[in-house]
Amino acid sequence: MNHFTRKNIRPSTPARGSNLDRRQIKKKESTLDPRLFVKKAQPSGQDGFRTEKTFTALGLSPKLLQNILAKGYETLTTIQEQSIEPLLQGRDIMAISKTGSGKTAAFLIPIIEHALKDSRNYTALVVTPTRELALQIEEEFKSLAIGMSLYSATFIGGTNINSDNQKLGRKLQVIVGTPGRLLDLSDRGVLDLRKVNTLVLDEFDRMLDMGFILDVSKLVTRIGKRDQTLLFSATMEPGQKKLIDGLLANPVEVKVSNGASTNENIEQQTIRVPEGHDKFDVLADLFANPELEKVILFTETKRLADRLAKKLIQSGIQAGQIHGDKSQNFRNRMIDEFKSGDIRVLVATDVAARGIDVADVSHVINYQLPMTMDAYIHRIGRTGRAGKVGHAITFVN
Numbered sequence: 001m002n003h004f005t006r007k008n009i010r011p012s013t014p015a016r017g018s019n020l021d022r023r024q025i026k027k028k029e030s031t032l033d034p035r036l037f038v039k040k041a042q043p044s045g046q047d048g049f050r051t052e053k054t055f056t057a058l059g060l061s062p063k064l065l066q067n068i069l070a071k072g073y074e075t076l077t078t079i080q081e082q083s084i085e086p087l088l089q090g091r092d093i094m095a096i097s098k099t100g101s102g103k104t105a106a107f108l109i110p111i112i113e114h115a116l117k118d119s120r121n122y123t124a125l126v127v128t129p130t131r132e133l134a135l136q137i138e139e140e141f142k143s144l145a146i147g148m149s150l151y152s153a154t155f156i157g158g159t160n161i162n163s164d165n166q167k168l169g170r171k172l173q174v175i176v177g178t179p180g181r182l183l184d185l186s187d188r189g190v191l192d193l194r195k196v197n198t199l200v201l202d203e204f205d206r207m208l209d210m211g212f213i214l215d216v217s218k219l220v221t222r223i224g225k226r227d228q229t230l231l232f233s234a235t236m237e238p239g240q241k242k243l244i245d246g247l248l249a250n251p252v253e254v255k256v257s258n259g260a261s262t263n264e265n266i267e268q269q270t271i272r273v274p275e276g277h278d279k280f281d282v283l284a285d286l287f288a289n290p291e292l293e294k295v296i297l298f299t300e301t302k303r304l305a306d307r308l309a310k311k312l313i314q315s316g317i318q319a320g321q322i323h324g325d326k327s328q329n330f331r332n333r334m335i336d337e338f339k340s341g342d343i344r345v346l347v348a349t350d351v352a353a354r355g356i357d358v359a360d361v362s363h364v365i366n367y368q369l370p371m372t373m374d375a376y377i378h379r380i381g382r383t384g385r386a387g388k389v390g391h392a393i394t395f396v397n
């Protein structure tokens, strides 16, 4: 169900790496209608997580099939059912499907199959808006490609560029990265982008927006002629049609969802805190409920993220924060501690809004109204993944 119109949506703010929320510090007020953030979960919606189709029926290489099954994947998700076959045939694609619906495997499985066929000459490049997402995609690649002698590396900002040189010393079938570092390595002449056969822009609407488009255009120009281009996201910007057409050749378009709606597995509610009331007290009270087991708490600014994490800890609630001013080591440690359950609350800016897949996030809380509907869709999409039910709570005044 589409219960809001695109008119409510402002153009998304630019974002790149550590400067992700620079613009948002200017105390902009969200103009989104709070009524958009109340919705009952409908876990058996028609674009549900599972299809009838099994991975066995795809005719994949036995080793790949074995790895897929070992991950516990049995049937394809809808986006996988609709995109894996055209991708195996070599088609370009623009694919839209809700948060947590298995888009990563939808592009990695065909990539692995192509890489197995010609591992000496095959390179796929997966470009992402955040470092954490790049690392996560490489992790999924590694688990799907165990025992195949296929190699991957991730190149992201905030890490030592000299160790990137080492990783480039061997033939890599899959390269994952954020645009700035990839360009940097290309400038240094150590990464030859002309060898890329398959280009993937994950979260492509973000990769093509103001914050990234210059870098992405440079990457695309340097790659030049390629066999396949793959665009995946849960949201889309109608204004990007020209850019998309310029990237894709005779593509299949797969739209499992309309690119403007939240995952129906997420129960959405608002909490009204009138101006002048102490929002933090209301937040702290929420944590008396043990059902808020694993929570991502989004704020608009890095400073507020730091402050809230500190106050939560002072209130006896294990919390950590992740945002663009923290070192990459710190960011990785926070994600690990959040995954393992050492911290109950991860306070985050939009640097964690897209792509991040942490199992069993019970709740997403928006401490402030997000600036755009797309930001909202991605943020709350950190819960209710892989067909599970999730909860989103948004503070409004």
Ligand code: ADP
Residues within 6 Å of the ligand: 072, 073, 074, 075, 076, 077, 080, 097, 098, 099, 100, 101, 102, 103, 104, 105, 355, 356, 357, 385, 386
């Ligand atoms: P998206 O990119 O669409 O937001 P992800 O690719 O991150 O979603 O996948 C969401 C979760 O679903 C991940 O934990 C992933 O391991 C799991 N998953 C993906 N495909 C399947 C499948 N066919 N069966 C079961 N789980 C799956």
Ligand code: MG
Residues within 6 Å of the ligand: 103, 104, 202, 355
């Ligand atoms: Mg994804």
